[in-house]
Amino acid sequence: xxxxxxxxxxRERGMAPQLLRAYLWIALFxxxxxxxxxxxxxxxxxxxxxxxxLALTAAAIFAVGAEKAGQGGTVREGxxxxxGLLLAVGPLVLxxxxxxxxxxxxxxxxxxxxxxxxxxxxxxxxxxxxLTLAERLWEAGQRLLPMLGLAGLLVGAAVWxxxxxxxxxxxxxxxxxxxARVEARAWVAHExxxxxxxxxxxxxxxxxxxxxxxxxxxxxxxxxxxxxxxxMVRAGWLGRLGSGLFISLNVALTVMVLAGIILADVSVxxxxxxxxxxxxxxxxxxxxxxxxxxxxxxxxxxAARGQRDPVIESVLLR
Numbered sequence: 281x282x283x284x285x286x287x288x289x290x291r292e293r294g295m296a297p298q299l300l301r302a303y304l305w306i307a308l309f310x311x312x313x314x315x316x317x318x319x320x321x322x323x324x325x326x327x328x329x330x331x332x333x334l335a336l337t338a339a340a341i342f343a344v345g346a347e348k349a350g351q352g353g354t355v356r357e358g359x360x361x362x363x364g365l366l367l368a369v370g371p372l373v374l375x376x377x378x379x380x381x382x383x384x385x386x387x388x389x390x391x392x393x394x395x396x397x398x399x400x401x402x403x404x405x406x407x408x409x410x411l412t413l414a415e416r417l418w419e420a421g422q423r424l425l426p427m428l429g430l431a432g433l434l435v436g437a438a439v440w441x442x443x444x445x446x447x448x449x450x451x452x453x454x455x456x457x458x459x460a461r462v463e464a465r466a467w468v469a470h471e472x473x474x475x476x477x478x479x480x481x482x483x484x485x486x487x488x489x490x491x492x493x494x495x496x497x498x499x500x501x502x503x504x505x506x507x508x509x510x511x512m513v514r515a516g517w518l519g520r521l522g523s524g525l526f527i528s529l530n531v532a533l534t535v536m537v538l539a540g541i542i543l544a545d546v547s548v549x550x551x552x553x554x555x556x557x558x559x560x561x562x563x564x565x566x567x568x569x570x571x572x573x574x575x576x577x578x579x580x581x582x583a584a585r586g587q588r589d590p591v592i593e594s595v596l597l598r
Contacts, residue, residue, distance in 0.1 A: 297347070300340035304572050307337055308371055308565070315379025330376065337372065341365065344575050355577050359416045360517055364574025366409030371564035374402025378561075386459035389451045396447040399560055403444075406567060407437050413508060413574075422511040429507030436500030439493040446490045458483050467491055469555035473544035494558060495541070499534055501563040506530035509570070518573060526566055533557055 314333050318326040345356040355361050377398020378384075381391035410433055414426040450459050465471045466484035469491060476484060509527040512518045518526075540554030556562075 297343040300336075300343040301576070303336065304340045304344065304368070304575075305569070307333075307340070308375065308568050311372060311375035312379045315376065318380055326380065333376070341368075341575070347577050355575060358577070359420065360413075360574040363409050363413035363416055364571045366405055366412060367567045367571025368409075368575065369571075370402045370404075370406030370409060371561075371568040372402075373405055374398050374561070374564055377401070384447075386450060386456040386463060389456045392447065392456065393451055396444055400441075400444050402564065403437065403440065403560075406564060407433060409567070409571060410504070410508065413512075417508075417511050417515055420515045420517075422515050425507045425511040425514075429504040429511070432500045432507070433504040436497040436504070440497035443490045443493040443497070446486070455483070459487065463487060469495065469541075469558060470544070470548070470551040473541060473551050473554060474548075475545065494560065495537070495554075498558045498560065498563050499537055502530045502534040502537075505563075505567060505570075506534075512570075512574075518570070522573065526570060529566060533562070 310333065314329040315326075317329045345354060345361060347355045375398075378395050381388070381395040381398075384392050384395040386392050410430060414430045417423075417426040450456055459467075462481065462484050466476060466480065466487040472484075472488045472491070476488075480488070506527045509518070509523050509530065513520060513523045513527075537554055537557045540550045540552075540557065543550035544554055
């Protein structure tokens with residue numbers, strides 16, 4: 281009886297880390313209902329939701345990081361854990377802050393600044409993840425593709441920063457009211473890509489210009505992510521099926537956005553496609569899942585170092 285009870289307890293203890301690992305795969309989408317708590321039940325409920333979400337997510341990351349990998353070490357000691365962690369945390373930070381405010385609008389300056397700050401912080405963390413990933417891929421023998429991906433990402437980040445600084449400047453200068461009056465048509469791609477009616481005001485020109493900066497960032501991010509995906513396959517860090525889907529989706533999204541921009545003048549569907557696919561959140565979805573995958577133990581052959589999976593190695597030695 282004692283042995284059976286002990287076995288049952290071990291199974292229950294083993295289930296908890298598995299559930300926490302599964303939780304990480306859906307955590308990104310749970311940030312949205314957490315953010316909606318402010319409107320549904322007030323600021324107190326929002327803060328309680330934040331605390332519960334952060335505690336559960338930290339426990340899940342710890343459970344994944346404590347797993348054994350490689351030559352008996354933990355996942356946290358592996359080459360891919362830190363970049364994976366940063367790639368996953370960036371989108372979580374963005375959504376936890378931005379989902380509170382909903383669609384950003386200058387008519388609510390406080391929420392507008394909060395939304396911008398969440399996007400800025402999430403973007404910095406995400407880019408930090410790609411920087412770290414490029415460094416680790418360089419050490420693994422993958423040089424060209426990570427450098428190309430990183431170059432595109434940094435160029436995109438520079439223009440994206442200009443977009444976010446503009447948002448702060450609008451509020452700081454007291455021009456939020458001016459933006460609010462025209463942003464419904466001059467700050468959404470499905471409107472301005474089809475052409476604005478009449479001579480645009482200086483505010484409309486600024487809004488269109490800054491939104492084009494956002495589109496540039498999104499396009500370069502898609503291409504950069506695809507380059508990193510190919511490099512991770514070559515390093516043996518991601519399986520061909522999942523990474524193939526990741527690479528194909530990023531390339532397909534790039535093509536769809538470009539087609540939407542080109543055809544926007546003659547097609548409402550094309551204009552809406554360009555608008556939806558260039559929402560900043562779209563850039564964060566796929567890197568999040570890659571980050572979760574990278575935080576797990578590596579059990580594949582490393583193409584760059586010629587290292588065998590320790591599980592396979594043990595079978596071969598028998």
